[in-house]
Amino acid sequence: MKLARRVANIQPSPTLAITGKAKAMKAQGIDVVGFGAGEPDFDTPDHIKAVAKKALDDGYTKYTPVPGTPELKDAVIAKLKRDYGLEYARENIIVSVGAKHSIYNVAQAFFEEGDEVIIPAPYWVSYPDIVLLAGATPVIVDTKEKSGFKLSIEQLDKAITPRTKCVILNSPSNPTGAAYTGEELKAIADVIVRRDVTVLSDDIYEKLVYDGFRFVSIASFGEEIRKRTIVVNGLSKAYSMTGWRIGYVAAGKELVAAMTNIQSQSTSNPVSFCDKAAVEALNGPQDFLKGWVAEFDRRRRYIVDRLNKIPGVSCLLPQGAFYVFPNFSKAYGRKTPSGREIKGSSDLAAYFLEEYKVASVPGVAFGDDACQRLSYAMSMNNIEKGIERIEQAVKDLR
Secondary structure, rough: OOOHHHHHHHHOOHHHHHHHHHHHHHHOOOOEEEEOOOOOOOOOOOHHHHHHHHHHHHOOOOOOOOOOOOOHHHHHHHHHHHHHHOOHHHHHHHEEEHHHHHHHHHHHHHOOOOOOOEEEEOOOOHHHHHHHHOOOOEEEEEHHHHHOOOOOOHHHHHHHHOOOEEEEEEEEOOOOOOOOOHHHHOOOOOOOHHHHHOOOOOOOOOOEEEEOOOOHHHHHHOOOOOOOOOEEEEEOOOOOOOOHEEEEEOOOHHHHHHHHHHHHHOOOOHHHHHHHHHHHHHHHOOOOOHHHHHHHHHHHHHHHHHHHHOOOOOOOOOOOOOOEEOEOOOHHHEOOOOOEEEEOHHHHHHEEEEEEEEEEEHHHHHHOOOOOEEEEOOOOOHHHHHHHHHHHHHHHOO
């Protein structure tokens, strides 16, 4: 059987692969500390689950409109108006099976062969592959630790060519936790408008920010940038609804109509009873978030402090999300106790997992081989235990 050529261009998600391997080891009774998961460790709030249960009991289990019910679209519209003053109609909204599916649908409807899509690195692992699957070319622009892992307007302006179709912007970022200020976003928006390209704004971590940081939507800087912005968001991170698979896009009606056609021929509608829960999530009480963010903040400060105390390791304090992206490159070239040389982030991740039972995701998967991604969406006890193991692992290198 000869597979399609497009399959050869992509790789399986390394974050899911690492998480799966760690879970398999745990199932064998091995005490693994898993820093790989990209999901909150809190349960979905009870008031959201209650609505889903009622929907099931009421028999709300049939097909619904492909792009989401009017009720759910209205909840998305109200959220964007309430939080950022953005005005959208139902024809501008499509609900899909998670934010990843939303981005995939955008790519299938908007990108094609010959297009270039600018992706700042470090990046979420799926962006380049989603672009490749649409036949377009990912253009990776490296950002550095010394610049806070943020794209400068000079870098952006230089990267744009006549073939540039879109810029993907993720703030707060997976994997670095870096977040753009309103002033920084306004400068980027000015370049986007002046060069007449589109920006895909992945806002999935918008609610998970620290130290008084204020999230700003790039679409909020006037009509010219709003019509060039594809807003992507979902319920996975802010509401701990990763398995519910509800994501959405707010964009021009032509793009949304095209995405709806694509979705009608693939997944059809999002899960019906999850629609009801999503309406409750967006319209219902939000007070639980304050406690979640406070707990994430406590873990964030601890893990950054501990990592920076390990000789040869540096780690920026993230402004959002629930990841740190420490630099371990000074460990490269050294050897493990068994004599194996650490040549890069993949070797180091394998060493951590196989010999110290700690699962991290190698930075090379995110476009930066100097680092490892560690999630602190886990208990403080496990964070403490895991960091102690990492510290010992680094010390044991020769």
